[in-house]
Amino acid sequence: LTKKSLSVGSSATALAMLSSALSLFRLSVVLTGDSSLRSRKMSSLLSAFRKMGLDVHSTKKDDTPPFIVFGGEAGGGRVSLTAGEVRHLPALAVAAPGTAEDTVFQFPAKDARFFVEPVLDVFGQARMRVESMPGILAFPKQTVSGFTYTVREELSSSAPFIILSLLRGREVCFRPGKISGRDQLFLSLLKKFGLGVSQTTRSIRLCAGRPRGASVDLSQAPELLPIFAVLSCFARGRSEIWGLEEARSSKSDRVYAVFTALRRLGADVVVYQDRMVIRGSTSLRGGEVNGAGDYAVTAALCIAGALAKGEVTVVNGPEALRQAYPSFISVLRHMGVETSYA
Template sequence: MVSNGKAAEHPAASGPRTARRSSRIEGIRAASPDKSISHRAIMLAGMAQGISHIEGLLESADVLATAGAVRALGANVERTGDGQWQVKGAPQWRSPDGDLDLGNSGTGVRLLMGAAARFDLTARFTGDVSLSSRPMERVLAPLRLMGVTTIAADGGRLPVTLNGSTRLNAITYTPPVASAQVKSAILLAGLGAMGETVVIEPEATRAHTETLAPLFGADMTMERDGAGLVARVRGGKALHAADVHVPGDPSSAAFPLAAGLVAGTGPVTVTGVMTNPARFGLYRVLEMMGADISITPAGSRAGEALADITVRPGTLKGVQVEPHIAPSMIDEYPILSVIAAFAEGVTHMTGLAELRAKESDRLAASAALLAANGVKVELGEDSLTVHGMGQGDVPGGGLVKTLHDHRLAMAGLVLGLGAKDPVTVDDVAMIATSYPGFFDDMAALGADIA
């Protein structure tokens, strides 16, 4: 074994960074492993009988926090090489000796609450300052309907103490807010419930749990219902070990590809990107904007189709981004707002209330990012309007307050690559939570980030 579960040590990037126009932005990079599937693979393997092997796991701070928590709950989780992990599952999780600290990971903490709910255990979930400000009640409410008892901080926030049960009730539940995290928490708890648990989504969200869990033997299905989705899981079936090769993350791929669109001197290609429709909204919007983008099928991994995506710099136009698109690109609005600044005309995005409950108030912070760099924006309660300035005409020169949000930090740096004047972000430490290879990938493409 290489280690007891920690990725190889690298100097952590932290503090401010400044991005400026480069003489070259082009090249080919492999997609960073998908964070959502990495979380789920570790959790499902940790509950399964036998030894699972995970290839290409994202070794980010968020995923490593999930791996540590699953280990604390009784599974044997070990790193065997670069991106290579072995998990000997514990079909009966136990109460951990200390708090389960999920750092900055909303996906990790919410899904793990659901996974832990089906066992006779008591666990106290904590996180960093940013995660502790995010709402947990949306997950806790349905779990209590299933028979879990919880104690949370004011406003249903962390720290949360959860008392699970091996005799959970199956429920039928319609989440009031479209959230793959809420759906997945309920489905993971439903693995141990008596009867069939059903989650009804009026607007379909990403279905990675529904795709991945059957590989581990779960009796879980999904069916489309117009724009919505109905997911079902029948409890009581034991999980077995499985081998998983994690596909590339479309959310992380958005940043080098955006750099190619707004600052490129030639083509930028990211290979092995997952094309799950519930995660691919940004790329469909880019097509609407007239981006020079090609999407070439490239096989599949873990039940998910892959593609190689190439972009070339060119003229973009402002578009209307309707609310129904939001669930398929909820994490990509900060970088879309940056791309919109380099388009010709107005881009109007609506249905974005969920952005106010992310690592930061991403809606207000995205508007502030652009305004600080000379771009005219209009902020609504659930909308953002960006008045595009065209290629080469975004002023830049501002300081971006990242508010402990990795996507804001990366979006601000991409803005600086195409702006007239350099753009500085106040901290980059949190980028490691989702995309630890960001700086290496951008440097390889020619980005000037100092």
């Protein structure tokens, strides 16, 4: 590596992974990104790096990127993570095999499976040693060899299309492989909204119907907040979405972006410090809304537009959507939605 500065665009995941990996090399590198990434406060990530002995710092006082990585021999040892730091386990695991001593992470076990599961999947495919038990993940010091990793498909990545189909009265059937913890969360959320979910060892069947209002915690899945906010607009009664903190500091402030957009389309939505409250209605109206440069917000607003009475135009979002979901618009067209990039 000869470059002293690298850009990761809008990807906080790439920033975290590269910061961890580059900490093992004797070099100094500045990692930066686009304007949206440079405005995201990442105090919990930097705190987790420090606890592990990785020399990674923000170049600003508010813990936003750019980051500067001073690589070398990283510490390892016993690392105690808070509930807010557990989500960084996949990034921390990148450096764990190459630290100066064995690394043992201790953390609150509640909801940790969403972050432990992908680590075990990668290390399993790489045939590397890792020990796992509730609240503990241990990595012996070991040499990393090259390997081929197959990214597993997740049902939840199709959430916008699934929810559109269900709200249009269509049954959805899947024959997935291994069901991830995040997929189980997605299915449990659908059940809470009163939508039928039938699982066998070979298939998953989702039954359409008028959803009912529900109270759900999305603290572990901030990417699902926009689409479940749209679902709540068409549910009978009152819905509450809790766990907003992570969504406020994702690729955009998803809470504010969704709130302002849905209000513009006629939704009855109120945001408090700790929750979003939506009273379901039978329809949304057309209008122009802002996707906040966020693929999850833009995708959800496209689904809202497909269900609204009137034309919906989404600005400041198509490029992010095109990067994250290259075939998103073509899939919507295949589903019978009249839509296009302007």
